[in-house]
Amino acid sequence: xxxxxxxxxxxxxxxxxxxxxxxTQCSDKPCLEACPEKIIELFTDDYxxxxxxxxxxxxxxxxxxxxxxxxxxxxxxxxxxxxxxxxAIEHSW
Amino acid sequence: xxxxxxxVGNMFTKAxxxxxxxxxxxxxxxxGLDRKRAARETFRQALIKAGVTEDDVCNVFSTGAGQxxxxxxxxxVTDITAAARGTLKIFPMARIVAxxxxxxxxxxxxxxxxxxxxxxxxxxxxxxxxSFLETMGRALGVQLEELGPLxxxxxxxxxxxxxCAVFAESEVVSLIxxxxxxxxxxxxxxxxxxxxxxxxxxxxxxxxxxxxIGGVARNKGFAAALEKDxxxxxxxxxxxxxxxxxxxxxxxxxxxxxxxxx
Amino acid sequence: MTEKNEFWRWEESRxxxxxxxxxxxxxxxxxxxxxxxxxxxxxLCDGELFAYSNMRTGYDSSESALNAASWxxxxxxxxxxxxxxxxxxxxxxxxxxxxDRNITEIACHARGGNLMYGPTVRTILDMxxxxxxxxxxxxxxxxxxxxxxxxxxxxxxRGIEVFTDLLGVPIGEVxxxxxxxxxEPEPVSSTCVVFAxxxxxxxxxxxxxxxxxxxxxxLATANRxxxxxxxxxxxxxxxxxxxxxxxxxxxxxxxxxxxxSALEPxxxxxxxxxxxxxxxxxxxxxxxxxxx
Ligand code: SF4
Ligand code: SF4
Numbered sequence: 001x002x003x004x005x006x007x008x009x010x011x012x013x014x015x016x017x018x019x020x021x022x023x024t025q026c027s028d029k030p031c032l033e034a035c036p037e038k039i040i041e042l043f044t045d046d047y048x049x050x051x052x053x054x055x056x057x058x059x060x061x062x063x064x065x066x067x068x069x070x071x072x073x074x075x076x077x078x079x080x081x082x083x084x085x086x087x088a089i090e091h092s093w
Numbered sequence: 094x095x096x097x098x099x100x101v102g103n104m105f106t107k108a109x110x111x112x113x114x115x116x117x118x119x120x121x122x123x124x125g126l127d128r129k130r131a132a133r134e135t136f137r138q139a140l141i142k143a144g145v146t147e148d149d150v151c152n153v154f155s156t157g158a159g160q161x162x163x164x165x166x167x168x169x170v171t172d173i174t175a176a177a178r179g180t181l182k183i184f185p186m187a188r189i190v191a192x193x194x195x196x197x198x199x200x201x202x203x204x205x206x207x208x209x210x211x212x213x214x215x216x217x218x219x220x221x222x223x224s225f226l227e228t229m230g231r232a233l234g235v236q237l238e239e240l241g242p243l244x245x246x247x248x249x250x251x252x253x254x255x256x257c258a259v260f261a262e263s264e265v266v267s268l269i270x271x272x273x274x275x276x277x278x279x280x281x282x283x284x285x286x287x288x289x290x291x292x293x294x295x296x297x298x299x300x301x302x303x304x305x306i307g308g309v310a311r312n313k314g315f316a317a318a319l320e321k322d323x324x325x326x327x328x329x330x331x332x333x334x335x336x337x338x339x340x341x342x343x344x345x346x347x348x349x350x351x352x353x354x355x
Numbered sequence: 356m357t358e359k360n361e362f363w364r365w366e367e368s369r370x371x372x373x374x375x376x377x378x379x380x381x382x383x384x385x386x387x388x389x390x391x392x393x394x395x396x397x398x399l400c401d402g403e404l405f406a407y408s409n410m411r412t413g414y415d416s417s418e419s420a421l422n423a424a425s426w427x428x429x430x431x432x433x434x435x436x437x438x439x440x441x442x443x444x445x446x447x448x449x450x451x452x453x454x455d456r457n458i459t460e461i462a463c464h465a466r467g468g469n470l471m472y473g474p475t476v477r478t479i480l481d482m483x484x485x486x487x488x489x490x491x492x493x494x495x496x497x498x499x500x501x502x503x504x505x506x507x508x509x510x511x512x513r514g515i516e517v518f519t520d521l522l523g524v525p526i527g528e529v530x531x532x533x534x535x536x537x538x539e540p541e542p543v544s545s546t547c548v549v550f551a552x553x554x555x556x557x558x559x560x561x562x563x564x565x566x567x568x569x570x571x572x573x574l575a576t577a578n579r580x581x582x583x584x585x586x587x588x589x590x591x592x593x594x595x596x597x598x599x600x601x602x603x604x605x606x607x608x609x610x611x612x613x614x615x616s617a618l619e620p621x622x623x624x625x626x627x628x629x630x631x632x633x634x635x636x637x638x639x640x641x642x643x644x645x646x647x
Binding site (some may be wrong): 001002013046068 | 458459460461462497498499500501502503504506507509545546550575579582583586587635
């Protein structure tokens with residue numbers, strides 16, 4: 001499943017998309033550790049798959065929370081994107 | 094040499110007259126639908142207050158969202174440039190200027206010579222602008238002017254989770270139903286709003302020499318919440334915080350007229 | 356706060372299947388969807404729709420969950436104890452205290468949409484009171500991709516409510532009246548509901564009719580949800596659920612922009628989530644029976 005976490009408001013689109021089918025094949029889940037803000041979490045989804053997602057309390061703030069990380073590493077090279085070897089994570093901004 | 098700056102915002106139009114760096118007068122009116130008229134009328138009122146006539150004014154510059162509507166202006170400047178120029182006139186040590194108005198907020202950073210190094214603007218989402226406070230005040234049944242003082246009475250705040258002005262309004266209504274004291278809600282509202290503006294400040298780079306301008310700078314509750322969030326003392330022109338863009342435009346009009354600028 | 360005219364109020368509803376007798380059923384399941392604005396309960400007998408209720412969510416979500424369930428059960432002779440498995444879903448799903456399990460509204464919508472619109476449905480747009488979801492699913496109603504926007508009131512029921520209040524038009528009439536314009540106006544340009552409202556006040560002052568303002572706002576809402584649909588990718592067949600699915604002004608404009616018509620709903624468009632929850636409950640009840 002492609003899960004789009006984030007939001008669109010008057011100021012733009014801010015989504016982190018995660019291909020959870022890839023998560024199920026990934027044993028280490030390095031993104032969890034890589035995220036400097038610790039906003040990625042591991043959970044069991046409705047179909048009993050072990051996947052990662054953005055914490056519910058954080059989804060509507062990622063434009064701000066991810067700011068430092070994205071500006072440090074460059075937009076396309078945020079820590080989570082770089083950490084995932086299966087290329088399961090994409091950002092819309 | 095007298096020059097004028099006219100700042101046509103989405104909600105309010107402001108005009109200011111200055112002479113040699115000294116502010117002579119200023120006036121403010123709602124922009125309304127006919128912004129051309131609002132600009133003319135605000136300018137006229139500023140002239141009356143200063144006791145001068147249009148002929149005494151050498152040059153007029155306009156700025157703001159409706160800067161092109163000012164048909165009697167000789168030139169225009171962006172609101173970023175105007176905000177930087179006007180604020181640094183009052184607070185030469187300021188390096189960050191946060192301008193929070195009714196329908197927009199912007200934060201800019203300047204170098205030691207007053208040049209703008211970077212800025213960020215929000216005029217698309219009401220959360221983080223004066224409209225947010227106005228909407229919340231309405232939900233709470235408190236006049237906008239009373240909201241700030243009320244919030245200062247509270248000793249604690251609760252978190253407002255909604256990141257949207259419309260949803261935050263429902264949250265405020267639930268807080269009222271949950272019998273949370275009004276002053277606590279008022280403080281929570283200001284803290285939520287301060288959080289939005291402080292993340293804009295952090296985006297351009299936090300510095301201790303920070304000035305807050307724009308209509309919302311009059312709100313002591315908001316200023317206190319922002320100071321707390323940023324852990325910095327704010328520079329605020331209590332007399333005319335919403336006129337600093339107009340002041341900047343007037344100063345730039347004088348400089349350009351004097352040939353200091355191309 | 357004065358409770359003046361409540362133009363945003365929509366009709367609560369309930370329904371019972373006259374052709375079904377629960378006493379002949381093997382598995383009776385319940386799904387309860389507690390949204391921020393409305394709550395629904397669906398009772399299935401062996402996977403067939405037996406009864407449902409659709410009502411406003413109050414300030415207390417647990418109470419609203421119970422109220423919705425009780426209203427669906429009312430007059431059927433059934434009680435909560437007769438139900439074999441209960442699933443809670445929706446924004447307030449943790450408050451469905453009597454549920455045996457909670458499942459996200461995304462999974463429930465896909466599952467419910469699959470039954471309500473048939474297995475050909477691939478994209479479900481759910482326009483709720485305080486959120487907007489786009490869900491792509493497979494022929495069994497399993498989620499393939501989703502997006503949920505609950506950060507911003509634009510494109511949600513709340514946005515429309517603000518306009519019903521401003522214009523004094525009952526929510527049920529918004530769609531029809533927005534279509535009574537000779538020429539489609541430009542959409543309201545501000546995305547933000549707060550700014551869109553000030554813009555609308557300006558348009559009214561400039562002499563626009565109520566209908567024209569409604570048209571401009573319904574079009575803005577349609578544009579907005581279409582942009583969300585495009586992020587996920589629209590695949591046919593297409594269905595719209597949730598409260599705004601009842602607003603022809605928004606639905607017809609979405610169809611026009613996409614060039615696709617939405618499947619005709621067979622039931623109340625607001626019960627998709629609860630329906631899915633009840634279907635999950637059925638599967639879980641059967642699993643429980645097997646494993647003992
Ligand atoms: S962009 Fe950085 S902060 Fe944001 S989720 Fe990815 S790793 Fe975490
Ligand atoms: S989040 Fe709320 S305040 Fe911001 S643009 Fe959307 S409707 Fe406006």
